Amino acid sequence: MRGRFALALWLFGVAACAVLVAHMRLQTDMAAFLPRAAPMAQQALTDQVNNGAASHLILLSVDGAPAPVLAALSRDLAARLRREPAFIDVVNGDDESFAGVRQFVWNNRYLLSPDVTARHFTVAGLHAALENDLGLLGTDMGGLIQPSLPSDPTGALLTLMGQLAPGQGPKLVDGVWIAQDGAMLLVHTAAPGFDIDAQQRDLALIGAAFDQARAAVPGAAAARLRETGPGVFAVRIRDTTKSDVTRLSMLATVGAVGLLLFAYRSPRVLLLGLLPVASGALAAIAAVSLRFGFVHGVTLGFGVTLIGESVDYAIYLFTQTVPGEPAGVTLARIWPTLRLGAATSVVGFSAMLFSSFVGFAQLGLFSITGLIAAACVTRFVLPALVPRGFSAPGSGVLARPLLAVIAHRSWLRLVVAGAVLAGAAALVLHRGGLWDGDLANLSPIPPADQALDQTLRRDLGVPDLRYFVVFRDGGEEQALEASEALAPILQDLVGAGALAGFDVPSATLPSARTQMRRQAALPDDAVLRARFAEAAAGLPFRSGTFDPFFPDVAKARAAPLLTVASLPPALQLRLQSCWCKDADGWTVLAPLHGVTNPAGVATAVARLPGVQFVDLNHESDALLRTFQRDATRLAVFGSFAILVVLLVGLRSSRRVLVVAAPCAAAVIVTAALLTLDGKLSIFMVVGFLLIIAVGSNYCLFFERPEHDAAPRRRAVAAIVLANLCTVSAYGLMSFSHIPVLHDIGKTVAIGTFLSLFFGAVLSTRDAPA
């Protein structure tokens, strides 16, 4: 009766969770893995990385042919891409690349130029401008300014071109950008970098356009296209993850199914074994979704790994069933041990609930809920479903090697002690720190791709952004006015040699107030003509030369003010790259180039209220340190909590020692082995927690007082089977190209195997073997 009630309750629970899971909101941006109280700068930087202008950029390089062929290819490719609506802007250095910006700046020069002040339009100001023009005409640059001179005698454009110059781009060969690594193109996609489906389509479009261009340009058959950028990375990572996860999980499934079929010789029992973990995962997703309102992609992938030990619950039950004994009886016998094993893992993982990273907290709740649900399903649902008279006929063979180890455990203890001492010594004597401080090594982007990105950015003259000035403001106009207040301070710093250059939003779009002030500085047509005639008197300019100047000024006086929407795409991109909008306002991130005196810049900008100087390297180091501190604290707290639970469950400090010692030994030796070829990553800390969670279960079963040889053999067989499944699954994971999967897989595979061995040697009771 009770079994049937439990079954009904379980079915109801599964249905309820399924409904919740169907409505969950999956989130994949990395903000959840930032500390909750992240400072403004870090928050803004992740926003910028996820949604900012930079995420819309794809960098292309074409190489593998002589320069003239590459130039022709670049032109042909750019022409094809410019026809695609998926691309807002395609820049390859040719005239068309900048035509839009040039036209815009020319048309709006009187609203954009800082030289438009009342003083410049007095008789004296105009006279000085004309004398300057005369000087310029005499120089070698005279030919360059001559076409624009009649419409722009005050040189509004010239100042602007200096200010809006795209920086040191690659060299032009045959009129397009050619750098050391080939022809360079910059593509601005309509879709943001995180829209992976759109980015994948865009990359396919680029690939197809390149193939057509290569076919159309003679001599280009051997040319090669390479691409990089945030969107490209996102697509590649998804591809790698997909292929890694598909391939490895298929292999892992085949391995586990093979092992379990060998042990159980019953497909039905094999499937039953999945019930606890599947129910646990379902309940866990539902709980996280309820508590946080969303489930992070990492939580989903990772969480299932964390509750992987619940696969063992079924193994413990099935393998220890005595022939002829109902599964319920077996379960009643092993339940106290199983319960204590699950409880240790639950408290171990619960440490994560208190993490300052939302992502960790989600993982904590996920694993706790998942394990409790899985344990309950094992206890109350599974026994009723196991076929009568089932026992695991194949498990005896599996137990044999470990039984041999147990038989020789008195002298093997010395081996274990030696290994632990050596491991501890290696860790203590390890030079240069145990922890990997390089964030790049945690990145799922392969080193070769990172290197290509660096090279192309350098070729394109895209500076490595490290320093920013950051501030927040309520509205667009306020942010523009604030950046206008900041600009002269930064300009002074450039003059003093503290930095080479900077970008602020107001350099692209002046505030409405400034634009209105410039309009007000322009005299009306009659006044301007009179002043100009007076100013030009005595200078050798032919009369009528400046006729186009007057209507342009008159038009500018009445022109509507410029807004973000009136900017051409390239300038919109430039503007978006130095600010971003969120629910409460605007965060301005003004990039600084060539900073030589960071402390001086920090002091100077701090004079403005609410303005911060940010060193990106420093920020990401700080983030990594918080991550490490958090992870270590979690591991220490978790281990302590596990000891307390063991003490409560076993009621003997000696027994606790016997159970805990092999786990600690396994962690020490694993860590020492991992440092043999590199440093420890923060992902490995999660692996250590898993070793303790899974390993403590083994030790609890080894430590169980079993007075007969037969149940002892079955218990050992259960542990071995569970361990073989774990080692094969995590061992396969260590072949993944994604650092997080690789690191955890390797750690857990080594650590759980060592736990098995150490547990057999150290935890097994000396009562009849």
Added chain:
Amino acid sequence: MAGLAQVKSANASFTERKTMAVLNAPLVASGTLEYRAPDWMRKSTTSPMPESFVLDGQQVTMMAEGQTHVFALGEDPLIGGLTEGILATLAGNLAALNRVYTVRFSGGPTDWQLVLRPRDAGLTRFVAWLCIRGSETRINTIDTASANGDHSEMSVNETIGNAR
């Protein structure tokens, strides 16, 4: 041309008269020219405004009003084309000259004249033709005309004899 190719270095003073559509009187500038074979030259203007123009291989450095502007020859078709013409003449490199211009040579060794017309349509927008006159291995005048009718005459006066 072969004679010019022998010249390893030269120094000269120059006077340049520019006639422009926007001006009703010509502008006059003067300064010095230096040349070192095969591809280095400097034009330093001393009056009316000091400025300098240095060509070193493929790189051009312009300095005027305290501002320095560095770029590669390939970047600016106007200066690139112009410079290549003068340099190829100085170096006596007919092949290089023929690549950029159609070349017409007339006169004798003591009184020769080279007329260069750009082959590239983009370049003709800026330079309609160049006319270089000289005797023996000396260059005496360089005249430049642009498409809009602007015109510059530069007379060159070698101060130190050619080093061979």
